[in-house]
Amino acid sequence: MDFKLSEEQQMLQDTAARQVRDAYPFEKREQYSKSELGFSQDFWNQLGELGLTAVPFSEELGGFGGGGVETMLIMTELGRGLTLEPYLQSVIHGGGLLAQLGSDAQKENVLAEVAAGSLQLAVALEEPTSLYNLADVSTTAKAANGGYLLNGRKAVVIGGHSAGKIIVSARTSGGQCDEAGISLFLVDPSAAGVKRRVFPTIDGRKACELLLDNVQVALDDLLGEEGEAFAALRYQQGRAIAAQAALAVGYMQELCNLTLDYLKTRKQFGVPIGKFQVLQHRMVDMQTELEQATSMAMLAACHADAEDNAERTRVLTAAKYIVTRGARFVAEQAIQLHGGIGMTWEYNGAHYAKALVMIGHEFGDEDTALKAYAKDLEVA
């Protein structure tokens, strides 16, 4: 067991921290968020130029061969700046699916661009009724014209509005919730029959609803074997959950700091409100949740890229549960401890709080994690 960062890891963390600090003062974030793109193209390009988008990919794919710990370091810094770019969706999740399932040609043509940051991916798995169940897929893919015809509706695709390619799950066989029969396709959003309804998210990002109406895709757009995508979906969701945990830790660090500052400066009854024991204990509880979340983010990082087995699943499920719960706790308490100001749009803490609660609306919530862990409970 070794908790220390290597020299390279330390440098990576410093690089990410510096970039985020320079690019992301709160006023700038507001501008990025309200722009049509919904994030900063410049910052996205920087992530590519610095090689941060290439970190998790193996060297033969043009990457740096980074693992879960490297991803964790980047994600936490992205979280601290409350950044808006779809790094998690494009590089970790989408890139992970491509790296695991992609053909040589797909890796060469598509993944290389993702690693360079010149192509942004989105991943469209949710549907209006799937509620985090990866196997609940009603969107269909029927063999036609040497390829497939896609029909269906994919829900809340984060970063889907700006993605150059969208990875879509669709059913090639089986019933609505069967794990078998799910296939993944690389869809060009400008193809005929693709409609995107773009909307902002409550945490300041942009997403879209993806409507597929007889969309023709080629055989080359199929990712992996037909009907056998489920295991990869589960595995890559695990990696995404580990990355998301680190992201949440970054949010929590900053929001705890903001709240602590406020307790020391805001005066009522003639004293800083941090002198009141009831508020001190609340702040300690927030700090405790941050410690627990940090621990789970590390544990998750060290299992994210491991062999797919029960132990990995247990750790990642627990990370999702502990972090999501802690995130919500910190968000709610931070708003409460700030009083009225915590309720305002102009206060940056409120935006961290929103992002923290929304952790539980991507890749599952605390209840799905709790139920999954309970289902597979190990009895010695």
Next chain:
Amino acid sequence: MNVNYTAEELAFRDEVRAFLSAELPTDIAQKVKLGKHLSKEDHQRWQKILSKRGWYAPGWPVEFGGTTWGPVEKHIFDEECAAFGAPRSIPFGVNMVAPVIIKFGTEAQKAHYLPRILDGTDWWCQGYSEPGAGSDLASLKTRAVRDGDHYIVNGQKTWTTLGQHADWIFCLVRTDPEAQQQRGISFLLIDMKTPGITVRPIITLDGDHEVNEVFFQDVKVPVENLVGEENKGWTCAKYLLTHERTGLAGIGASKAALAGLKRAATRLQSGGKPLLDDPLLRLQIAEVEMQLMAIEMSTLRILAAAKEGGVPGAESSILKVKGTEIRQAITNLRRKIIGPYALPFLEEELELDYDGDKLHEDATPGVAPIYFNMRKLSIFGGSNEIQKNIVAKMILEL
């Protein structure tokens, strides 16, 4: 960074496991697993086995008979001991007074006391709390007045755990009544056989005799039993409390208790099915198991961060609070799953030598008493509320 065990750490774990399977007396392990009371002799027998192996005082410097283990090895050792049902070391000598003597004691004190702790000659207890000094420890009133080569001690200590077995007590006493609260306190080592000391049992709500009151009436204590400087005892007290808190998260014990809970929920049935098939119980167990996974990692992380600088500071308070909450949650579930059998209060079945008929074939009589006994966790070693005060002050600087 890699939080998985290395090959060396796994080899060490195997070594600990091999030792425990070979050396831990089965009768003692059985008692621990069934929640039965342990005798002084049980504790001493196990201590001698550990001492012989050189593993009784892992936290001490090697020159005094300790080990070179880092936090990970210590954690592995504690966890395996708990899993095998080894008795928890009584901490007052080895983990409390010894670190203070090593840090603040004279050479003569080190040479005299440490070997006797190591070989089990002396059983120690702790004289901190008083009837009027609990969370507000510095308001203690037990007086020590210098009289030639002696201090004359008068006053009362309370909640003295296993004081009924003790040969020695380390005490915080007031040597300067004029000084402000935390000044004017001294750290004294007192032989329990000194005339003027009376030990009176306190029976706790679970019917157990674990804690005591200790009365001091004109007790003569040689001045060479003072540790550190006169009136500077608070420094020792604080040092000791940080050491104490680190172990209070009780990860190993919680893991063993959780494993016991799951085994019981598999054995016990309701409606012809194991209790563990109940979805609500599964969720509750899952919840606490995930919390435990997180606090285990937090403990290792905080101990590793402190490795360079020795004992962790106020961070250990966070571990104490969360760790004890988890342990209490486990005992709560353990109590609930035996249903109405939590009610029968069968003290005789908890006795060491009981071999009569059992009311229930599963070992239920200890469950509710343990649940009640474990309420102490969030009170002792500085109540959880005091721990939060410490974090607020020392870490958050509020």
